[in-house]
Amino acid sequence: MxxxxxxxTFDYSWEEVSTANWRKYCPWNDKSTHVVAVDTxxxxxxxxxxxLRTERLITCQQSAPEWLKKIMGVSMEESQMxxxxxxxxxxxxxxxxxxxxxxxxxISVQETVVYKPLNEHxxxxxxxxxxxxxxxxxxxxxxxxxxTLVKRFRENxxxxxxxxxxxxxxxxxxxxxxxxxxxxxxxxxxxxNIRRAEFAEGMSV
Amino acid sequence: xxQSLAKQCNEVKERYDTCFLKWYSEKYLRGTGxxxxxxxxxxxxxYSKCLQVALKERGIDKLVEDAREDNKDNDAAFLGRKKxxxxxxxx
Numbered sequence: 001m002x003x004x005x006x007x008x009t010f011d012y013s014w015e016e017v018s019t020a021n022w023r024k025y026c027p028w029n030d031k032s033t034h035v036v037a038v039d040t041x042x043x044x045x046x047x048x049x050x051x052l053r054t055e056r057l058i059t060c061q062q063s064a065p066e067w068l069k070k071i072m073g074v075s076m077e078e079s080q081m082x083x084x085x086x087x088x089x090x091x092x093x094x095x096x097x098x099x100x101x102x103x104x105x106x107i108s109v110q111e112t113v114v115y116k117p118l119n120e121h122x123x124x125x126x127x128x129x130x131x132x133x134x135x136x137x138x139x140x141x142x143x144x145x146x147x148t149l150v151k152r153f154r155e156n157x158x159x160x161x162x163x164x165x166x167x168x169x170x171x172x173x174x175x176x177x178x179x180x181x182x183x184x185x186x187x188x189x190x191x192x193n194i195r196r197a198e199f200a201e202g203m204s205v
Numbered sequence: 206x207x208q209s210l211a212k213q214c215n216e217v218k219e220r221y222d223t224c225f226l227k228w229y230s231e232k233y234l235r236g237t238g239x240x241x242x243x244x245x246x247x248x249x250x251x252y253s254k255c256l257q258v259a260l261k262e263r264g265i266d267k268l269v270e271d272a273r274e275d276n277k278d279n280d281a282a283f284l285g286r287k288k289x290x291x292x293x294x295x296x
Contacts, residue, residue: 019230023222025207038207039218039256041269043225043249045233046284052233053284057269059210080265082272086283089234097279101268175230
């Protein structure tokens, strides 16, 4: 078994990060292109704890090294992970655990990601992945498979951080615009007596 | 938003994702989001119906069931439940 660990700090509040996390793999993220589809399978709020539990199916497309394809005997281009996440708003924690659905008789990938606030404006991201080649045979081959996947995790993590930064920036901008729009709507609704002309004049000052 | 695994579900998925994100940021995080019965549940049912067909066709539904079974320990740990309680819910 090999372990890949990673920690990052995002200069955004936990609320912003936990919201943007739902669209981490949208077109705003042009770095994590190996994630081609994200589907929500189930979602519920636990009545006792208030924790939001979500199951998502993550579909990746990334070609494996040639030697690994030969051993596996398949092209290995498309693979799926089941991600189960738990949002605890009371403790401000997002925990996401993922396991591979594809080739799970050959390889086991168990990943845990946690988002926690460092302070009001910063959020800590920690990632742990346990990678185990299960196939019988030479230890040397198992080690090579595990090393290859750890390397892939490291590359994807670096791209993921960069891509998520872009999503966070866009989310903040879009939410600010949305708030501005809502504020305008409220002013328009609450002040029906103000003539439009006066309003326009006031805004242009 | 991200794509669906099944192209035919993209349109309803997009509408559901947008609805959920609004609910999450404006209600749930502010402590006013109630359980399943929220404004997005009809959209989710529609999206789910579409997706289930695609998962079955590709044989992914079985893989998901197995993985769900393996995830019971995580549910116990992160939902703060005891395993016996989970067992009661399941049985």
